[in-house]
Amino acid sequence: MTKKNRKETKKFVKDIKAVQDQYLDYPYPLRDPEDEKKRLIWISGSYLGELNHWLYSGKESFRDGFRILVAGAGTGDAVIYFAEQLKDTNAQIVYLDFSKTSMDIAKERAKIRGLKNIKWVNDSILNIPNLKLGLFDHINCIGVLHHLEDPDLGLKILKDSLTEKGCMSLMVYATYGSTGVYHMQTLMQMVNKNATSRAEEVKNGWAIINCLPSSNWYVRGKDLMNDLTMGDVGMYDLFLHKQDRSYTIPELYDFVAKAGLHFIDFSHYQSRVFLRLENYITDQALLTELKKRDLVEQQAMCEIISGKIINHSFFVSKQKDTIASFDDLDNVPYFYTINGLAKQIYDYLEANSNLVGGSINYSWKSPVICDNLNVSLPVVNFTKYLFKYMISETLSFREIFNAIIAEIGEKIDDKLLIQNIKNTLMPFEKAGVLLLRHKNVDLFKKP
Ligand SMILES: C[S@@+](CC[C@H](N)C(=O)[O-])C[C@H]1O[C@@H](n2cnc3c(N)ncnc32)[C@H](O)[C@@H]1O
Incomplete structure (x- = not known):
């Protein structure tokens, strides 16, 4: 070992210890394993349907030995949620955290739930290169990297642990x-x-x-x-944290790019909504001018305007285009955080036929997401049939198109249908209530 390396190693071990000691004394988040008998904690961005939509083009079933690493897994929220969703599969979930007391709580939670599909590793993220854990198809690392002395190194280590189609759900603090x-x-x-x-x-x-x-x-x-x-x-x-930093939007994108990863999108619906200039700026001339700026700059402005984004939850991937496409007619659209939403909208449009040709501003309260959801919905002659045929949650766009054409008795150009459906459904996708999955992938058990 050179003198320089020796110095670096020493410093790095000391740095880990201060944070490790803190989490040994105060395992985070505070969880009572007995609560597992009463409820399952749903974690935004970790529902398999969401991962499939945002990160695997809608085509991932999470079977066939799918491997997930939860890095800095704490008292186990994400590990438990993944293990529950993948209970009857041969997927493998690896828990990793350097706080033994946190791991013991997570283990107890898994025991109470009878979960046997978790491998437990009490070690540091920085030691992953020596642990022989193999490669992972997905890594979840929430609220951890900003506590490393060198978050860039941490992210690089995680990236090197991904398979070629591998991707991650990350969260770091927002400035x-x-x-x-x-x-x-x-x-x-x-x-x-x-x-x-x-x-x-x-x-x-x-x-x-x-x-x-x-x-x-x-x-x-x-x-x-x-x-x-x-x-x-x-x-x-x-x-009282001993190692803590935060990121502005430009710093966030830089962090991801430096690791050689692609930024896919924010994983929490609130960020997707809060980071849109049109949700604040009412002066149309100014809005038009600002919308010409590059996306990072637009979002950087929104972060300051909003003032209430306390963390950035986001998806990154080794691949570039990972989001399920509205242009792929084999995809099935389905709602997931509001039960029965397709039927609610269909019933509403059925009872209000005078709405055709206009648009409606609809507001829903979801039991899962915490803000009221507001979506502006353009209404054309076939909009109600779109929602009617989404009710079963099993029909692909192609099958829905055919059903719509049969209902209205006239041929509609595919391109027009796709464009209209994008205008109608994409705001629901952004708002965190709608996902796509390929027709060959079964519906994921909902939160
Ligand atoms: C704020 S908690 C987040 C826990 C969990 N990810 C969650 O969202 O509920 C941070 C966790 O990261 C762990 N951690 C921090 N640095 C780590 C490192 N270098 N290696 C492994 N675990 C680490 C801590 O022990 C702690 O459990």
Whole structure:
């Protein structure tokens, strides 16, 4: 080992230890394994139907030895969710985390659920090259890379663990929405300068939180964070973390490109909605001018306008075009976060035939997504039949087209149909309620 290498290794081990110790004492997120008897936590971006749509062109069944790594898996939310969805398959799920106490909680949760399809690895992401884990078709790494001293190295290691069709779901903190958090981290470092234990840091942390005036920047944006509902665990993770950074939108794209990966899209519907200029700017001339800017710049502006994006959840892939296409007539469109939505819309259009030729602004409350969903729906003579034939969730676009043509008794040009269906359904896709899957892929059990 050269002198330079020796120095780097030493530093790297020390850096890991501070974060590792924190997660040994405060496993995150706070979970009681007994709760597995009552509920399954649904994780946005980890429903197999979503992964299939956004990352595998709608063609992945997740059978045939599909391999998933959950890196920095914590107390097990994603691992449990994947293992439940893939229970009766030969897919393999690997849990990896350097916090043994977190892994023990995750293991207990899996035991209570009777899940046997998880391989448990108590180690560091940085040690993956030495672990002989093999390659993975999917890697989930949520809320972890921003806690590495060198997130670029972490992402590169994960990328090198992917198969050729491999892709990842990632989450890192977002800069502007987290402004108040970083104010508090700076403050806590000053307050805790002489603290001699984690318990003391936490005690001081609560004393500070409980006396903040309404003018404080964290208090101003308090409704954006719910970590403190986890008590001391949340306090430590949010305000007392020993290694923590955030990303602006341009930094995010740069992070992904530097690793040689393709940015596919944001995985959370809220980011897809919050990062569109048309959702804020009402001056049409200005909007037209700003929409000419490159997409990253448009989204960078939206991140600042919105002010409430606290993290970036997103998909990346080794492949370029991974999203299921509305042009592929063998794809089946289906709703997934709102039960019975196709029927609701069909019934509404059936009862309101005067809407043809206009558009409707429809608003739904979903039990899964947290904001009200607003979609503007153009209505033409065959729109109601589109929704009618989506109700079964089994018909491909081609089959739906044929059924529409039979209903209205006249031939419609395929291109016109596709364009119209894109205009109608793409806003639902962006809003996180609609997915496509190839007709040969079975419907995934819904959240
Ligand atoms: C904020 S928690 C997120 C847990 C989980 N991904 C989730 O979203 O619920 C971060 C986790 O990453 C783990 N972690 C951080 N750095 C790591 C590293 N270098 N190798 C392995 N695990 C790491 C911590 O132990 C902790 O469990």
